Amino acid sequence: MNGADRPLVELAGISKHFGEGDTRVDALSEVSMSVMPGEIVGLVGPSGSGKSTLLNVIACILEPSSGRMRIEGKDIYDNRWLKGNLRRLRLDKIGFIFQFHNLLPFLNALENVAMVRELAGASSAEARARATELLDYLGVGHRKAAMPATISGGEAQRVAIARAIANRPRIILADEPTAALDSQRAGIVMDLMSQVAKEQQAAVIVVSHDEKIFNRFHRIFHLRDGRLETVESAPVQANASGMQEP
Numbered sequence: 001m002n003g004a005d006r007p008l009v010e011l012a013g014i015s016k017h018f019g020e021g022d023t024r025v026d027a028l029s030e031v032s033m034s035v036m037p038g039e040i041v042g043l044v045g046p047s048g049s050g051k052s053t054l055l056n057v058i059a060c061i062l063e064p065s066s067g068r069m070r071i072e073g074k075d076i077y078d079n080r081w082l083k084g085n086l087r088r089l090r091l092d093k094i095g096f097i098f099q100f101h102n103l104l105p106f107l108n109a110l111e112n113v114a115m116v117r118e119l120a121g122a123s124s125a126e127a128r129a130r131a132t133e134l135l136d137y138l139g140v141g142h143r144k145a146a147m148p149a150t151i152s153g154g155e156a157q158r159v160a161i162a163r164a165i166a167n168r169p170r171i172i173l174a175d176e177p178t179a180a181l182d183s184q185r186a187g188i189v190m191d192l193m194s195q196v197a198k199e200q201q202a203a204v205i206v207v208s209h210d211e212k213i214f215n216r217f218h219r220i221f222h223l224r225d226g227r228l229e230t231v232e233s234a235p236v237q238a239n240a241s242g243m244q245e246p
């Protein structure tokens, strides 16, 4: 595949501060990291260490204060945003799973997922078929017609995950995606993330406190006070999902 040996996400000296003077908070200080296609990495650290800020910067939702960032080898940020259409970039390239699901309350589960396919140009029939396939896989197919307010937190999180991957993004960012799930459901979600990383050669970045899923990561980045401390290689358990390796 074209570009298989080049990082999908590259950050060089990214800093982000909020406020100025006495109230200034340095949320990220000179963070440099890269993630390759097919890689699933963990981002861990204490509360307030900058994990969500870093994820939002990579998602092009939050503007850094300085540094450089590339997505798929293209310069996106160099002390300012470089690419005109960040909304399009987010829609086409990035799937984001928020800590709290933020489904649209006036659309049912199926429509929440199908909508992002339609925004990306799919027909209504194709969008609904893709949404059905993903919801079935995640074990929430029976909740297709339910409105978000009427389903459990764990079900809503799985719908949000289906929505994040519906457009087969090359970059998937997840903020504590398994926090609301029991360990069996968390396992299903991590299976899916691993499968997406491998099959779509996506870069998957997961913020997590859940030590049970650390063995799913190829590498673990530790953040402390906005600084990247160590990059730990964690051996991924072969066949952890029970799926057959080719």
Ligand SMILES: Nc1ncnc2c1ncn2[C@@H]1O[C@H](COP(=O)(O)OP(=O)(O)O)[C@@H](O)[C@H]1O
Pocket (backbone or CB within 6 Å): 018, 019, 025, 026, 027, 045, 046, 047, 048, 049, 050, 051, 052, 053, 054
């Ligand atoms: N919008 C904001 N305005 C001011 N300070 C913020 C904002 N967002 C985050 N921070 C601060 O930046 C630091 C990192 O926050 P965050 O990235 O949310 O940490 P984590 O996700 O690791 O818990 C914290 O000190 C937090 O209070």
Ligand SMILES: [Mg+2]
Pocket (backbone or CB within 6 Å): 051, 052, 053
């Ligand atoms: Mg956070």
